[in-house]
Amino acid sequence: MSLSDAFRCVRCDVPLAMYTRLQLGGKAEFFAEPETENELISLLKHCRQEQTPVHVIGTGANILVPDDGVAGLTIALSRPAFxxxxxxxxxxxxxxxxxxxxxxxxxxxxxxxxxxxxxxxxxxxxxxxxxxxxxxxxxxxxxxxxxxxxxxxxxxxxxxxxxxxxxxxxxxxxxxxxxxxxxxxxxxxxxxxxxxxxxxxxxxxxTQQPAGELPSIYPFKNPTSGTSAGDLIDQAGLKGTKVGGAGVSERNAGFIVVEPECIANDVVRLISLIKDEVANLTEIELETALQIW
Ligand SMILES: Cc1cc2nc3c(=O)[nH]c(=O)nc-3n(C[C@H](O)[C@H](O)[C@H](O)COP(=O)(O)OP(=O)(O)OC[C@H]3O[C@@H](n4cnc5c(N)ncnc54)[C@H](O)[C@@H]3O)c2cc1C
Missing domain, CATH: 3.30.465.10 (Uridine Diphospho-n-acetylenolpyruvylglucosamine Reductase; domain 3)
Incomplete structure (x- = not known):
């Protein structure tokens, strides 16, 4: 029995863009907003039994959903019980x-x-x-x-x-x-x-976050050396650099802002470009905090 037949709180092929800060990415194969802790537990047990992968999403401020979507079940604890x-x-x-x-x-x-x-x-x-x-x-x-x-x-x-x-x-x-x-x-x-x-x-x-209406994320961890990721990206001359609809913020280079036509893969490619450029210039490998699903 499929998850959506077994549980009333589960829907199929749900676009995840509206559940993420960047408003990007494809669909969840299954998406659930359980009403109670017991319902959540039953879902987890069912998924374990069926070997269905499980993801949890909050406000999606630190998640990038791939353009071709996410297999398995994505759970949001959005109901009053949580x-x-x-x-x-x-x-x-x-x-x-x-x-x-x-x-x-x-x-x-x-x-x-x-x-x-x-x-x-x-x-x-x-x-x-x-x-x-x-x-x-x-x-x-x-x-x-x-x-x-x-x-x-x-x-x-x-x-x-x-x-x-x-x-x-x-x-x-x-x-x-x-x-x-x-x-x-x-x-x-x-x-x-x-x-x-x-x-x-x-x-x-x-004042440190990008101004304006465009969605933004802070995708990198600050290196342990004490410098911020934003300072390193700025030093590498990358402020304003764009890949497709994704760009390095002009105000704080630690942020990536996305234009309405952006796709998730633009963000992935921009992150990769930033990492390469910063490593070439400073020999510091930036680590990604953003969870790329
Ligand atoms: C503009 C901006 C500024 C930011 N500034 C900072 C900052 O100063 N410092 C900082 O540390 N971070 C910062 N962040 C990153 C972000 O806010 C944090 O990572 C935050 O914790 C994300 O919360 P969320 O609910 O949106 O989680 P999501 O982005 O939805 O999920 C992030 C991770 O948490 C997991 N998760 C979510 N809910 C649960 C749960 N109930 N159980 C288990 N796992 C769960 C997800 O599976 C995923 O792996 C910033 C982000 C943005 C966009």
Whole structure:
């Protein structure tokens, strides 16, 4: 029995462009927005049994979907069961599908500090934790995690304490499971001071991102040498360089912006060109943070 016959929440041949920040790429063979944790678990068990590959998508801020689409099942935790925030003392617990910006705002309003410096990073809590998102100046999300609830791809659910999770630079040991929710342990602080700090950092963040309406991504990890990927790309003289409809941002060379006629393969080719040019000039191999499915 096909997945869409077995599960009401599954649809076939769903264009994924509308689920990604770049609005590019082909279709998901199967796409599911499960209504409950039990439904998600049944889906994972079914896929394991049928050897169907499974992908999870958040806001698609760090995913490039190939033009010829994605085989298997793509899952989005967009339903209310996976969204929502509760605050208890210094702890915030949220569903993995919750937008991280909402969690930061709730923390600030509740007088809880520690994540306000990450304002402006787009994504859901699940995506932010999977890639241990952060900034050089303000740390990363892993520092504030107390525990994470996951389902492995065989459908087994467990609560993992921080000591059993590895958080590294733009990487975590959580990327081989479906993150369901997490609890962050934050510091008590003055809400007014936190709000001021958050607003200041929001403005700084927005001035560093490409201006205008075109969708953009930040596809590279910053090299461990301390230089930013954007600085290296700028030094290589690549600002404004284009491949098809994909171009290096004029404002911050770390970003790629896409024109309406862009296809996913233009982005792949531009990333490859940037890597080659930067390696030729600086002998530094840029690593891709963007997940190319
Ligand atoms: C303009 C812009 C600025 C950015 N700035 C920064 C920055 O300053 N610092 C930084 O670290 N990143 C930055 N990013 C990258 C991006 O915001 C992060 O990678 C973010 O975590 C993506 O979240 P998402 O929900 O969109 O995840 P997606 O892009 O949808 O997915 C990313 C990865 O997470 C996995 N994933 C998503 N949800 C789950 C889940 N529930 N369980 C398991 N795995 C899951 C996906 O399978 C995929 O492998 C930026 C991106 C953009 C476009």
């Amino acid at each position: 969204n929502g925030i509760t605050v208890a003392g210094q702890r915030i617990t949220a569903g993995a599908g919750t937008k991280f910006g909402q969690i930061i705002t709730q923390a600030v309003v509740s007088g809880l500090g520690g994540i306000e410096g990450l304002i402006g990073i787009p994504g859901t809590l699940g995506g932010i934790l999977a890639g241990n998102s952060g900034t050089n100046a303000n740390g990363d999300v892993g520092q504030c995690v107390e525990s994470v609830r996951i389902a492995d791809f065989a459908g087994n659910v467990s609560d993992i304490p921080k000591r059993d999770i590895t958080f590294a630079y733009r990487d975590s040991s959580l990327d081989s499971a479906v993150i369901l929710s997490a609890t962050l342990l934050l510091d008590k602080d003055d809400p007014a001071e936190l709000a001021k700090r958050m607003q200041k950092l929001w403005i700084v963040c927005k």
